[in-house]
Amino acid sequence: MSSLEIRELAAGYRRSTVVSEVTTTVGSGGWLGVIGPNGSGKSTLLKAVAGLVRHRGRVLVDGRELAGLRRRERARLIGYAPQIPQLPVGMTVTDYVLLGRTPHLGPLGREGRSDLDLVAGLLERLDLGGLADRTLATLSGGERQRTVLARALAQRAGVLLLDEPTTGLDIGHAQALLDLVDELRRELGTTVVMTLHDLTLAAQYAERLVLLDSGQVAAEGSPAEVLTPDALSERYAARVTVLRTPDGSPVIAPFRG
Numbered sequence: 001m002s003s004l005e006i007r008e009l010a011a012g013y014r015r016s017t018v019v020s021e022v023t024t025t026v027g028s029g030g031w032l033g034v035i036g037p038n039g040s041g042k043s044t045l046l047k048a049v050a051g052l053v054r055h056r057g058r059v060l061v062d063g064r065e066l067a068g069l070r071r072r073e074r075a076r077l078i079g080y081a082p083q084i085p086q087l088p089v090g091m092t093v094t095d096y097v098l099l100g101r102t103p104h105l106g107p108l109g110r111e112g113r114s115d116l117d118l119v120a121g122l123l124e125r126l127d128l129g130g131l132a133d134r135t136l137a138t139l140s141g142g143e144r145q146r147t148v149l150a151r152a153l154a155q156r157a158g159v160l161l162l163d164e165p166t167t168g169l170d171i172g173h174a175q176a177l178l179d180l181v182d183e184l185r186r187e188l189g190t191t192v193v194m195t196l197h198d199l200t201l202a203a204q205y206a207e208r209l210v211l212l213d214s215g216q217v218a219a220e221g222s223p224a225e226v227l228t229p230d231a232l233s234e235r236y237a238a239r240v241t242v243l244r245t246p247d248g249s250p251v252i253a254p255f256r257g
């Protein structure tokens, strides 16, 4: 169970600040979706929260400031699945996912039965059980994406940052992955911050959304408050309408002009 507070965060790269004045809070077990057009700063925001890019402002997990924490300690509090991971292609799926357990291992650094069981369980739940001994180089794009997710989930950090976790996944695997994240949220109280271009999935899974535009928060609230046709037309230059499934879930549907 961990809450996340982001205060006056600004982040960027050598020559430019690409995210500024971001302040938001996600309660324990909450799910925040970060949406916005290409280049609006979603990945940069997640990287800054993970401590991977230069930033100003404060990031607190359960009231503890992350700046200044050792890497291992930080990794127990916050897990991150990048949009474009650098993968050790010769490693097997199991060994790669086991890396997620590193912050929890003892001084000898050897994983135990419980670590192996946890990893095997995650692989099954992500439909990767049959690929456990395959090397990363031999995986399809969607299998690789799910493996990266499995590693972040194996970390069992209280806060999970997911950057476009469904990229390259078919609709069934995308739903299964988001369902699994939702189960962990309910079982363990994991707090989730996720960027997603699929606005329908974002609306159906996230409790709250932050809409970034040019690195600033343009709107924040429930999916129904943020995903209005007018806001999407203004921020994305898109023609969309908001439909409903038979059970009332929102569907953000584009239409031709």
Ligand SMILES: Nc1ncnc2c1ncn2[C@@H]1O[C@H](COP(=O)(O)OP(=O)(O)OP(=O)(O)O)[C@@H](O)[C@H]1O
Pocket (backbone or CB within 6 Å): 013, 014, 018, 036, 037, 038, 039, 040, 041, 042, 043, 044, 045
């Ligand atoms: N390593 C970098 N060095 C310099 N500029 C960068 C770097 N990474 C990203 N940027 C720039 O920062 C801005 C925000 O990029 P970012 O990847 O955070 O956007 P995004 O909202 O995640 O985009 P997308 O939806 O296309 O994935 C962009 O203009 C991008 O070109």
